[in-house]
Amino acid sequence: MVHRSARERREILRGIRERASGSEPLVRTVRLPDGAGDDLLGYAAAVPAVQALRGDGLDLHPEVTFLVGENGSGKSTLVEAIAVAAGLNPEGGSSQMRMSTRVSHAPLGDHLQLVRGGRRPRTDFFLRAESVFTVATELDRIAEEPYAGDVLGPYGGVSLHELSHGESFLAIAGNRFGGDGFYVLDEPEAALSAQNQLTLLRRIHQLVREGSQFVIATHSPLLLAYPGARILGCDEDGLRELAYDDAPAVALTRSFLAAPERFVDRLLADD
Ligand SMILES: Nc1ncnc2c1ncn2[C@@H]1O[C@H](COP(=O)(O)OP(=O)(O)O)[C@@H](O)[C@H]1O
Ligand SMILES: [Mg+2]
Numbered sequence: 001m002v003h004r005s006a007r008e009r010r011e012i013l014r015g016i017r018e019r020a021s022g023s024e025p026l027v028r029t030v031r032l033p034d035g036a037g038d039d040l041l042g043y044a045a046a047v048p049a050v051q052a053l054r055g056d057g058l059d060l061h062p063e064v065t066f067l068v069g070e071n072g073s074g075k076s077t078l079v080e081a082i083a084v085a086a087g088l089n090p091e092g093g094s095s096q097m098r099m100s101t102r103v104s105h106a107p108l109g110d111h112l113q114l115v116r117g118g119r120r121p122r123t124d125f126f127l128r129a130e131s132v133f134t135v136a137t138e139l140d141r142i143a144e145e146p147y148a149g150d151v152l153g154p155y156g157g158v159s160l161h162e163l164s165h166g167e168s169f170l171a172i173a174g175n176r177f178g179g180d181g182f183y184v185l186d187e188p189e190a191a192l193s194a195q196n197q198l199t200l201l202r203r204i205h206q207l208v209r210e211g212s213q214f215v216i217a218t219h220s221p222l223l224l225a226y227p228g229a230r231i232l233g234c235d236e237d238g239l240r241e242l243a244y245d246d247a248p249a250v251a252l253t254r255s256f257l258a259a260p261e262r263f264v265d266r267l268l269a270d271d
Contacts, residue, residue: 007056011115023062026182026213029115030082031057036111044081044106047074052238053112060215061230062117063208067217068224068247069234075217076128076186077106078234082215083126083184084109092131094176095124097138119211122180125172129190132168136160166191173203179210189220197222221250 004012014028032053038045045051049069052058067075080090087095090105127135140159143151152159156175160168169191177183189197197220204214204226218224224231224247231242244250256263 024119025060025062025117026119026121026180027060027082027086027114027215028117029057029059030085031055031113031115032108032111033113040111041108042106044074044077044108047077048236048238049074049078049234050081050108053078057113057115058232058239060213061228062213064204064214064216064226064229066224066226066229066231066247067215067234068219068231068242068249070248073234073236075234077108079184079186079215079217080105080126080128081109081112082114085112085114086121086124086182086184088124088126088184090126091134092126092128093135093138094126097135119180121182121213123178124182124184125177126184126186127169127172127188128186129165129169129188132160132165132172132191135172136168166193166196170196170199170203173200177203177207177212179207179212181207181212183207183212183214185214185216185218187217187219189218189223194222201226219249221247221253224250 011028030053032050034054041050049067067078069075084090084105089095089097090109091097136159139151139155140161142148143159154176156171158171160171163171169188173188188200192200201223204223208214216223224244231244231247232239233242233247245254
């Protein structure tokens with residue numbers, strides 16, 4: 001008889017449940033194994049949200065998992081490491097893209113373990129708002145190579161450099177993303193108007209219905225409203241699950257919009 005640990009048995013049972021309910025994720029759990037000591041993780045070892053991945057690790061929602069939290073709380077460190085562990089380029093792009101203009105990412109991604117679901121992703125992409133430019137440059141470069149084929153076709157047929165920042169972001173999500181994909185996004189709202197954040201929300205919904213899974217770091221109350229999503233707050237204590245109304249970006253925006261003048265008067269009042 002094969003001996004299985006308690007954790008393995010739990011995972012097998014969970015897989016059976018998920019297949020029965022039709023909610024099987026592409027990536028089920030992100031975990032930092034015991035063997036990955038702090039000395040191997042670079043600056044990421046000092047990030048509490050990273051330390052929270054030890055032990056049982058972090059279970060991803062089969063559809064959409066959001067990471068929220070203050071600037072510096074570790075969202076980018078986490079999403080980048082998840083992207084790297086999934087075989088994606090830390091700079092952004094798909095698992096086929098290998099450009100490198102920056103070497104500052106933490107080695108965390110080389111040590112994170114992804115527990116995959118029973119389905120394999122058909123495609124994938126890591127998109128950070130600030131790296132749309134790098135992705136666009138890399139695509140133009142590949143398109144110039146002999147026998148490159150129709151490199152820009154899957155992105156809407158034009159160089160992304162000819163579009164605005166927000167437009168190129170939506171072109172990638174609208175044209176290049178497809179069903180059964182694993183997508184990691186870092187603050188996608190940074191490039192997008194409120195209206196286009198809603199366009200992205202619709203696109204996420206369409207892709208989820210086609211079997212895709214998302215991990216998204218965000219400050220956007222609009223994106224966070226995705227129905228049923230798992231919202232995880234990163235803070236000095238690690239990671240904790242939050243209800244939509246309790247996500248700091250939502251609570252603060254709500255109290256601001258309830259009475260903007262009063263809010264700003266108070267904010268700007270002399271002590
Ligand atoms: N390349 C880096 N080198 C050293 N420290 C870093 C680096 N990138 C981020 N940090 C530090 O790690 C912490 C988490 O940063 P980050 O993941 O970028 O936060 P967030 O995306 O939530 O704003 C911060 O304290 C930040 O200063
Ligand atoms: Mg960040």
